[in-house]
Structures are given as C-alpha cells and as structure tokens.
Amino acid sequence: MGMTRWGILGAAKFAREHMGPAIAVAQDAQLVALATSDPQKAEPFQKFAPNIEVHSDYNALLADPNIDAVYIPLPNDMHQPWALKTLAAGKAVLVEKPVGMNVSEIDELIAARDASGLFAAEAYMIVHHPQWQKMRELVQSDALGKLRRVSSTFSYDNRADASNIRHSAQQGGGGLRDIGVYTLGGVRFVTGQEPKQILSKQLTMEHGVDVHALVTAEFDGFTHDSTTSMRMVPWQCAEFHGEKAIARLTVPYNPLVFGEARLELIKSDGSSENFRWPSANHYVLQVEAFQRAMQGERYACPLEFSRGTQAMLDDILE
Structure with missing residues (x-):
C-alpha cells in the first residue's frame, strides 16, 4: 500500500489536538495540507507536520491534486455538505460525527459515495479500539x-x-x-x-x-x-x-x-x-483502518452503520 496524503478542512481544536497528530504518526499516512483563513491557526499543526501546505479556503484544498483523502472536523451542520463536495472533488472523505443532521442527509451521502467509487465514512473512532x-x-x-x-x-x-x-x-x-x-x-x-x-x-x-x-x-x-x-x-x-x-x-x-x-x-x-x-490510540487506528478501507478492506462502521445510529437520534429528537 502506498502513502495516503491527507488534507484537513478547518483548524478545529479537535483536529489540532487529536486527529492531526494521529494522521501525522499513522502508518502509510502523511498530513500534507490544511485549509484555514487564519495562518496563525496553522502554526500548531506545523509542529507535527512541518511541511504542511496551508490553503486559505476549503475549495482550494479540495482542488489540490496532491491530496488523496480529506478529514472534516467542521461544525455539525457543515459535515454532510462538505463531505459531498469532497467526493465531487475526487477525494476520499473521513467526516466527523454526526456525519449528517438526519437520515436523509446520510442517504444522500451514501448515494454519492456509491456513484463516485470513493470511500467515505464517519470518524466514529471507538469501534477501532x-x-x-x-x-x-x-x-x-x-x-x-x-x-x-x-x-x-x-x-x-x-x-x-x-x-x-x-x-x-x-x-x-x-x-x-x-x-x-x-x-x-x-x-x-x-x-x-x-x-x-x-x-x-x-x-x-x-x-x-x-x-x-x-x-x-x-x-x-x-x-x-x-x-x-x-x-x-x-x-x-x-x-x-x-x-x-x-x-x-x-x-x-x-x-x-x-x-x-x-x-x-x-x-x-x-x-x-x-x-x-x-x-492503544483509537484515532491512529481509525486513520489506518480508513486507509485499508480505501483499498477495499471491510470497515468497522460504514455509512450504513452511521445511518442506524442517526435513525435512533431522529426518533429521539423528533
């Protein structure tokens, strides 16, 4: 398996403290790009990814030909729309939970995943532990x-x-x-x-x-x-x-x-x-499992699994 080159949309605290460092140390993974409009927010990422390229907006990162997979730690309501844009840009996507705001949003993402032939999943790390x-x-x-x-x-x-x-x-x-x-x-x-x-x-x-x-x-x-x-x-x-x-x-x-x-x-x-x-670090294990799934290996929590949890949430919150 070759090296998977990752980009991150947004300099979220969670990405800075957990997922960014996990991508940086995971086997066969390389953190190559970050999208943030504030260059100061990129500085902590440069500590564990010194050569990271900083894009000033999200679309610029999605257009970067040097990226294979994108991690999305944006606010909840932005998860599914940016996951769709990432697939449309020809990149695999690992999106923070909840992957959608309701079941129909996840159904739309499943359809986009299937049509694109690219791998897409929720960053539901506990199942990798x-x-x-x-x-x-x-x-x-x-x-x-x-x-x-x-x-x-x-x-x-x-x-x-x-x-x-x-x-x-x-x-x-x-x-x-x-x-x-x-x-x-x-x-x-x-x-x-x-x-x-x-x-x-x-x-x-x-x-x-x-x-x-x-x-x-x-x-x-x-x-x-x-x-x-x-x-x-x-x-x-x-x-x-x-x-x-x-x-x-x-x-x-x-x-x-x-x-x-x-x-x-x-x-x-x-x-x-x-x-x-x-x-055991479930964030690192998650990155490595995601990369194997990009090559066709079975994944512990495909989008269909995430849909089942969302169905419970929809039922409770309705």
Missing part, C-alpha cells in the same frame, strides 16, 4: 450468557462556555448529537442489533438543544438505557449485563484522555478477569 472489539467478541460469543441489560453514560459540563458550538441549535448542537452517537452506537456495534422501539425519553432542553437526555430503548431480549449530559461532572462507562456475567468498560469513549482503557469481566461465581490497553 480493541476494547470495543473485545466487548463485541464477548457478547457475541455468549461469554455473558443471555444479554438482559446494557447501560451507557457519557457526561461533561460546559455550562460556563455559553458560546460553545454545542449550544447552537442552528449548527446542530446538543448532547445527543455530540456524545449520544457513542452511547447509542456502541450498543449497536457490540450486539449487531437495531432497537425495536424507544421506550422512553426525558430530554432537558436549553435554547433548542438537549443538555441532558435519558433514553431507554428495547432491543431483542434486552433493554438499553443511555444517559448523556452537558451539565454533569465528566463521567463515562458502559455495562453489558448478561445472565452469566457482566462486562464493563471503565473508559469507553475517550481513553488516554479520561483514563486507561480497561474491560472488567465479572462472572456469576464472583471471579473476574481484567483486560487493559494502556497505549
């Missing part, structure tokens, strides 16, 4: 016995940051679109199931966005409760509770930032097994 792959293997191999309950929590507190884009309804803000994709999509990835119905939802809204959400869904044989909040102390966990054993991830969504990735398996006799991944 070995802790989630291990959980999926445990649940699907019946190591927990019959699954009866799944519980996921993801919270942070950004009430002091009034100008945060997550507080903007126009730009697709809210806790569910930001972190609900993880609590809802995680259970779909592990079980391979879609929900039968949303049993209950309690949303606390401020300025048109959800700041706190408790959602209960019925799956085949088990229920799933998801708590997401932008108004609670930072916390995260995911529990898969079977009749023979329970398995839990203590840092399911952002290991290396919130803590060490660990899976604890507790059996009915009280004995337990612990699995640890102290250094």
Whole structure:
C-alpha cells in the first residue's frame, strides 16, 4: 500500500489536538495540507507536520491534486455538505460525527459515495479500539450468557462556555448529537442489533438543544438505557449485563484522555478477569483502518452503520 496524503478542512481544536497528530504518526499516512483563513491557526499543526501546505479556503484544498483523502472536523451542520463536495472533488472523505443532521442527509451521502467509487465514512473512532472489539467478541460469543441489560453514560459540563458550538441549535448542537452517537452506537456495534422501539425519553432542553437526555430503548431480549449530559461532572462507562456475567468498560469513549482503557469481566461465581490497553490510540487506528478501507478492506462502521445510529437520534429528537 502506498502513502495516503491527507488534507484537513478547518483548524478545529479537535483536529489540532487529536486527529492531526494521529494522521501525522499513522502508518502509510502523511498530513500534507490544511485549509484555514487564519495562518496563525496553522502554526500548531506545523509542529507535527512541518511541511504542511496551508490553503486559505476549503475549495482550494479540495482542488489540490496532491491530496488523496480529506478529514472534516467542521461544525455539525457543515459535515454532510462538505463531505459531498469532497467526493465531487475526487477525494476520499473521513467526516466527523454526526456525519449528517438526519437520515436523509446520510442517504444522500451514501448515494454519492456509491456513484463516485470513493470511500467515505464517519470518524466514529471507538469501534477501532480493541476494547470495543473485545466487548463485541464477548457478547457475541455468549461469554455473558443471555444479554438482559446494557447501560451507557457519557457526561461533561460546559455550562460556563455559553458560546460553545454545542449550544447552537442552528449548527446542530446538543448532547445527543455530540456524545449520544457513542452511547447509542456502541450498543449497536457490540450486539449487531437495531432497537425495536424507544421506550422512553426525558430530554432537558436549553435554547433548542438537549443538555441532558435519558433514553431507554428495547432491543431483542434486552433493554438499553443511555444517559448523556452537558451539565454533569465528566463521567463515562458502559455495562453489558448478561445472565452469566457482566462486562464493563471503565473508559469507553475517550481513553488516554479520561483514563486507561480497561474491560472488567465479572462472572456469576464472583471471579473476574481484567483486560487493559494502556497505549492503544483509537484515532491512529481509525486513520489506518480508513486507509485499508480505501483499498477495499471491510470497515468497522460504514455509512450504513452511521445511518442506524442517526435513525435512533431522529426518533429521539423528533
């Protein structure tokens, strides 16, 4: 496999802190270009990509013939339109979650992906982490016995940051679109199931966005409760509770930032097994998996997977 040359649309904080450095160190990847109208914002990127070319606007980057793949960390409402433009420019695209604002936007992107013959996917990094792959293997191999309950929590507190884009309804803000994709999509990835119905939802809204959400869904044989909040102390966990054993991830969504990735398996006799991944970086693993998918390898979360999570979100937010 040859080198994949990457460009980034916008000098977002997340791209600066996580995905830019991941592209820079990933195998067979090279970060060659950044689009930003503010040259000062490019300076931190030059620390890990010294030869990066800085384009002053997004279209100029898409027209750059030296780029094979584009990463899009723009505000939520800009994800799908710029992903479409990237495919139209003949480049593969990895777009931040949520990849669309609703299912119909994702359907449009799937059609564009298929027509272009190029690879396009959501930057849903957790499925590339070995802790989630291990959980999926445990649940699907019946190591927990019959699954009866799944519980996921993801919270942070950004009430002091009034100008945060997550507080903007126009730009697709809210806790569910930001972190609900993880609590809802995680259970779909592990079980391979879609929900039968949303049993209950309690949303606390401020300025048109959800700041706190408790959602209960019925799956085949088990229920799933998801708590997401932008108004609670930072916390995260995911529990898969079977009749023979329970398995839990203590840092399911952002290991290396919130803590060490660990899976604890507790059996009915009280004995337990612990699995640890102290250094796995799911952003790097995601870049490498995306590049292999560009060559035709199966991808852990194609756009069809992202569509399923969005269908849940549409149902909850309608």
